[in-house]
Amino acid sequence: xxxxxxxxxxxxxxxxxxxxxxxxxxxxxxxxxxxxxxxxxxxxxxxxxxxxxxxxxxxxxxxxxxxxxxxxxxxxxxxxxxxxxxxxxxxxxxxxxxxxxxxxxxxxxxxxxxxxxxxxxxxxxxxxxxxxxxxxxxxxxxxxxxxxxxxxxxxxxxxxxxxxxxxxxxxxxxxxxxxxxxxxxxxxxxxxxxxxxxxxxxxxxxxxxxxxxxxxxxxxxxxxxxxxxxxxxxxxxxxxxxxxxxxxxxxxxxxxxxxxxxxxxxxxxxxxxxxxxxxxxxxxxxxxxxxxxxxxxxxxxxxxxxxxxxxxxxxxxxxxxxxxxxxxxxxxxxxxxxxxxxxxxxxxxxxx
Amino acid sequence: xxxxxxxxxxxxxxxxxxxxxxxxxxxxxxxxxxxxxxxxxxxxxxxxxxxxxxxxxxxxxxxxxxxxxxxxxxxxxxxxxxxxxxxxxxxxxxxxxxxxxxxxxxxxxxxxxxxxxxxxxxxxxxxxxxxxxxxxxxxxxxxxxxxxxxxxxxxxxxxxxxxxxxxxxxxxxxxxxxxxxxxxxxxxxxxxxxxxxxxxxxxxxxxxxxxxxxxxxxxxxxxxxxxxxxxxxxxxxxxxxxxxxxxxxxxxxxxxxxxxxxxxxxxxxxxxxxxxxxxxxxxxxxxxxxxxx
Numbered sequence: 001x002x003x004x005x006x007x008x009x010x011x012x013x014x015x016x017x018x019x020x021x022x023x024x025x026x027x028x029x030x031x032x033x034x035x036x037x038x039x040x041x042x043x044x045x046x047x048x049x050x051x052x053x054x055x056x057x058x059x060x061x062x063x064x065x066x067x068x069x070x071x072x073x074x075x076x077x078x079x080x081x082x083x084x085x086x087x088x089x090x091x092x093x094x095x096x097x098x099x100x101x102x103x104x105x106x107x108x109x110x111x112x113x114x115x116x117x118x119x120x121x122x123x124x125x126x127x128x129x130x131x132x133x134x135x136x137x138x139x140x141x142x143x144x145x146x147x148x149x150x151x152x153x154x155x156x157x158x159x160x161x162x163x164x165x166x167x168x169x170x171x172x173x174x175x176x177x178x179x180x181x182x183x184x185x186x187x188x189x190x191x192x193x194x195x196x197x198x199x200x201x202x203x204x205x206x207x208x209x210x211x212x213x214x215x216x217x218x219x220x221x222x223x224x225x226x227x228x229x230x231x232x233x234x235x236x237x238x239x240x241x242x243x244x245x246x247x248x249x250x251x252x253x254x255x256x257x258x259x260x261x262x263x264x265x266x267x268x269x270x271x272x273x274x275x276x277x278x279x280x281x282x283x284x285x286x287x288x289x290x291x292x293x294x295x296x297x298x299x300x301x302x303x304x305x306x307x308x309x310x311x312x313x314x315x316x317x318x319x320x321x322x323x324x325x326x327x328x329x330x331x332x333x334x335x336x337x338x339x340x341x342x343x344x345x346x347x348x349x350x351x352x
Numbered sequence: 353x354x355x356x357x358x359x360x361x362x363x364x365x366x367x368x369x370x371x372x373x374x375x376x377x378x379x380x381x382x383x384x385x386x387x388x389x390x391x392x393x394x395x396x397x398x399x400x401x402x403x404x405x406x407x408x409x410x411x412x413x414x415x416x417x418x419x420x421x422x423x424x425x426x427x428x429x430x431x432x433x434x435x436x437x438x439x440x441x442x443x444x445x446x447x448x449x450x451x452x453x454x455x456x457x458x459x460x461x462x463x464x465x466x467x468x469x470x471x472x473x474x475x476x477x478x479x480x481x482x483x484x485x486x487x488x489x490x491x492x493x494x495x496x497x498x499x500x501x502x503x504x505x506x507x508x509x510x511x512x513x514x515x516x517x518x519x520x521x522x523x524x525x526x527x528x529x530x531x532x533x534x535x536x537x538x539x540x541x542x543x544x545x546x547x548x549x550x551x552x553x554x555x556x557x558x559x560x561x562x563x564x565x566x567x568x569x570x571x572x573x574x575x576x577x578x579x580x581x582x583x584x585x586x587x588x589x590x591x592x593x594x595x596x597x598x599x600x601x602x603x604x605x606x607x608x609x610x611x612x613x614x615x616x617x618x619x620x621x622x623x624x625x626x627x628x629x630x631x632x633x634x635x636x637x638x639x640x641x642x643x644x645x
Contacts, residue, residue, distance in 0.1 A: 020526045033490040044577040045587075052522050054587040055621030060355040062625065080360070263539040290355065320563065 032244045039249045043235045062243045067190040075191025079183035083173025084134035088187040095162035105152025109134040111167040140257040140266040174243040183226035192217040224267045226257040231283040379406040428454040428528040428552035430506040434497045435537040437550035453552045456505040461501040464509035496527030519573035521558030526597040528553035532604040539605045557586045591623035599633040611636040
């Protein structure tokens with residue numbers, strides 16, 4: 001009886017105040033306060049496929065990518081989407097391979113939330129969000145296909161390259177995950193790892209020789225590095241690239257990481273709301289269209305890069321969009337069947 | 353559906369040589385304003401080696417012997433009589449705390465709002481208990497500055513039917529220095545939308561209400577869906593205001609309207625692209641100059 005009562009009360013509560021959302025999993029996320037009427041305005045606009053800034057539900061804001069911005073890193077990139085601003089640096093250092101994979105190097109992520117982005121991040125305020133983002137990044141890179149870790153090995157069991165990927169949030173204006181994934185990909189593309197030769201003398205002692213020539217370097221193949229697409233459920237529709245205001249109206253969002261071939265490497269649900277399987281299908285389908293758009297946009301970026309004044313950046317742009325990226329314009333089959341994904345997702349949502 | 357990736361570009365200012373001179377004396381931090389010792393040091397300036405230097409980027413203003421620099425990018429410095437738009441951040445005893453983009457939170461006293469019913473009476477304890485039913489955290493209000501305290505905090509009032517709680521619409525935030533001071537800050541634009549240009553840089557865009565029935569004292573908001581045509585106009589105006597502010601143009605009814613008309617050739621979502629901004633702001637500026645001259 002009491003359980004039923006509480007159930008009813010909470011239900012009524014959710015009906016009368018449909019938007020008291022707050023993202024449970026991202027409690028540290030910078031958020032804005034909105035009045036009920038503003039939320040209703042945003043919600044109705046999304047139903048009409050016209051968002052506050054004039055975009056449709058599946059339009060991205062303009063993405064600005066700049067590479068090679070920090071000179072003392074192996075590779076770096078800065079990406080801006082609207083008011084979201086992210087700086088990523090990749091630093092290659094020599095280390096010892098992990099015991100489980102003696103013939104491979106490895107990647108470490110660290111996310112720093114600058115208090116410049118929002119005062120909430122001051123002190124240890126941004127730590128929770130930083131760890132969460134780092135965990136997502138570990139997860140999307142946790143497969144054999146995204147990055148060829150074997151190429152980072154110098155000597156099996158003894159020496160390898162460790163890539164420290166540091167993400168710095170400079171400004172939060174919504175859609176953090178997508179921005180960060182694009183910045184990580186661009187920084188990895190930009191990375192130039194010096195070539196190492198191993199010299200061995202008569203007694204078996206080993207010595208390393210790093211080449212002085214900055215052009216004698218190894219580039220990473222970033223073709224299969226996945227990008228994240230976050231789809232936020234607002235009302236009965238879903239939007240991509242939500243602004244802070246829209247995120248405040250969204251009860252749940254699905255984060256999908258996909259490679260250029262359409263392979264799904266990771267999927268997560270953010271926020272405390274639940275999603276029914278049908279809407280998840282719909283949202284996964286939507287990612288196909290978006291991916292195709294991404295692939296369409298990047299060649300345009302390339303053409304633009306040619307005319308740009310920043311010599312260094314513009315020469316790099318064509319390679320950032322690795323030529324083989326365009327070969328597979330049409331999606332392949334997924335590594336993970338839909339049903340399995342939905343099962344795991346619905347389990348997650350019902351658990352909440 | 354569209355995704356566009358670009359390289360960052362340096363911002364170009366669409367200026368015409370004639371306009372810069374009329375803009376007055378512009379200074380950067382550290383610039384010498386004067387070496388004459390006969391002047392008094394005002395806000396935004398400091399003295400070093402008997403020279404008066406600017407400590408902020410902005411326009412030099414002189415009142416007799418007093419020299420001040422008014423910053424271009426600043427928090428809002430309130431003045432009595434200003435129209436402002438703010439967001440309620442806290443409900444306290446007998447007062448609401450309101451975020452108005454100034455250095456300190458502003459206050460709206462329970463005694464300086466019009467309560468439903470319209471009659472003027474002493475505020476009772478019941479009114480105090482019901483405060484959250486009038487305005488709660490997150491609500492937007494329009495108000496007028498009633499007093500400025502010695503620490504710079506503002507006290508506001510909404511004792512007029514034109515002020516009060518705001519309903520459905522869009523808030524745009526720009527620098528307070530871009531809002532042109534005019535006789536009226538409430539406008540019904542001919543494109544079917546109304547606008548409140550808050551002196552604090554908060555601009556509220558909303559569909560023009562058909563009938564103003566003020567029985568509830570303006571505390572009841574209409575949550576009916578707004579037609580798509582109105583939404584399009586509001587979104588376009590929002591992007592136009594952001595375009596004008598990106599190019600540091602003063603915002604008032606005429607400049608916004610001209611920019612709106614210039615933008616009609618473009619799609620709403622394209623207005624925020626750098627090249628389109630330059631295009632439409634140039635056209636707006638030209639029309640404003642023509643109108644003056």
